[in-house]
Amino acid sequence: MPNLKSLESLRRRICTIIDIGTADDLISRAYDIFYTLVILVNLMVTIAYTFDEAEAACGPLLLRIEAATVAFFAVDCALRIWTAKYHHPNLKEWKAVCRYIFSFSGIVDLLSFLPYYMPFFFPSGAVAFRMFRVVRIFRLFRINAYYDSLNVITQVLTSKAQQLLSSVFIILVLMTASSLCMYSLEHDAQPQVFSNAFSGIWWAVSPLLTVGYGDIYPITTLGKIFGILITFLGVGMVAIPTGIISAGFVDQYSRLKRISEYGTEADIHFIRIHLTPRDRWANAPLRDLGLPEGVIIAAVQRGRDIIVPRGDVVLLPGDNLVLGAGVYEDDVRIQLKEIILQTHHPWVGHPLRDLDISRQTVIIMVRRRNRTLIPNGGLKLLAGDKVFLYTQSHLPHAQDIQI
Template identity: 55%
Template sequence: MIKSKSIKQRVFEIIQIGSREDVPSRIGDFIIVATILLNILVLFLGTFEELKRYFGLFKVVETTTIILFSVEYVLRIWTAEYIYTDVGKMRARFKFLVSPEGIIDLLTILPFFFLYGFAAFRILRVVRIFHLFRLNVNYDSFNVITSVLLEKKNQILSSVFIIVVLMLASSLFIYGAEHDAQPLAFKNAFSGIWWSLSTIFTVGYGDIYPITAVGKIMGGIITFLGVGSVAIPTGIISAGFVENYTEMQRNRLSEAKNKTTGSITIEKKSEDVGKLINELEKKYGVDIVVILRNGVMVMAEDKVRAKADDILIYRDIV
């Protein structure tokens, strides 16, 4: 039983995003990434009639990747208890099955085995594209985006509400101005929804457009209002990114300082300028945690080279 649990835990570590020190886990990550990209590639190539002669090969590749997806799906169900550690095994497996990631995994493989012949269900194959999110889900860039959207959701929803109100109002206005001149194009108030949508977002397809003087003036005003309205959520999200990134940098610096015992300043004429971080760690016999460069914190990776005026924050090797 202990051996089985140890194997299960090791499988869990391998199929999750692993650390650089864990070679099997990194190999597992590479296999999953390659499988996802290969599966998406054949999905796109399979839409080209010019490549019809290779459809048999595409089918073999797709089948192979789906089998790998299926194996991974089963292993994730088996090891779900290590994701949801606060509940029992069966409860943990159920939580994974109904989680967004579990549903995407299921919709990725289900149409291939059972519903492949139905055109409506073949569309579900597109769901596998969402696997690409897993390539970035454990990295700071993705976490920053999701956290900003969650923190600013009320402001974003308010700005979207403003856009919807403006779109409905512009639809009513353009209907009143253009109905008599273009009864077919603007049959009712909702006929202007498509026009107002393309105008507010400044895409302007040109299939429906005002021809009266009042309609053109109104169209110009709505275009200016639309540009400002669309800029509101953009500004909210941009400000959220700045706030989140600043806070993240502050927390990292505070955490790094708590773990460190000193710092080294790289002088402009120092022989350390241009040396790799791992070379400096060997030279000074320390573990460099982080680099402060022009007020910005840089992670102390082995292939990073030291620059003049860098401050290397380190901790003693125990």
């Protein structure tokens, strides 16, 4: 039984390491950096191997680097499969594994290493398997999740997906119509060039997308006039998705600015509760705690791990439960403050009755090491004491405010 618990603890820890790490988890952050470097090294090796000079100079080294990076991809994918149930705690383990494997990230992870090893089992399909290695480049999308600035791109594309699909649909319709028209105008004059409608589509790509291949073009007067019109339309068509994406970036940054500038702030006070085996909350899921309205569960600290407080998380003895409470909203503003007295603080060495503090401020508790002291007038404060202050003030009513 202890071995089973230690194995589950190891799986949970590995899940936090291979996931996007927090700033205080150095191992997880180091894994993220190493993972990004491996992706970039694998991509550079793949590009370098296409140059004959690089292959002749250091071909065996490039092959070994590729083998090492692909092996890392395989181990990373295996670890993600092994810890999939912690990413989807509400699902059964086999369903969580299937959810990961058939997701976009799971398919990319599998295709990052399987085509490399498949020729050992199916030599006849080596060429086809080599083509699938290009999928490794999609692993670069994982870097997008590590940086908030890059993640804005994903948010913009997601929010503007419908508009982008509509613009692509318009371009495809215009491309099909222009290709059929050009085929009708140029087929008799250039039967070898505009031999079918597909030839017209290939020509339509050139003016509509402004790439200008020049391998197929009209020679009749009507064909040239029609080509000029399509070229003008092409400039407008390309500008549509560009404008949509630009507007999406402006909307995204404007939204973030509105949140930061026009939002109202309120203090949230936090307390930490250490659970022992005798506590009623131990071995109970969060949804069954019965907390009062207005109290929020900020985090559950279990050893070095910070667990997201979902409803199905079961609290264990030894956990540290961080609770938060919103600001007290009434005609009276109540503020609690904690002051840790340093050596040269003016209150050190003086009894409480001699302190120069506001009449609305009351010292409600003094903590000295692990002891809680009752604040009476003769209590003399020492360096290192934690002094808890209670301040109460009345908020002005609307009719009391003069403009």
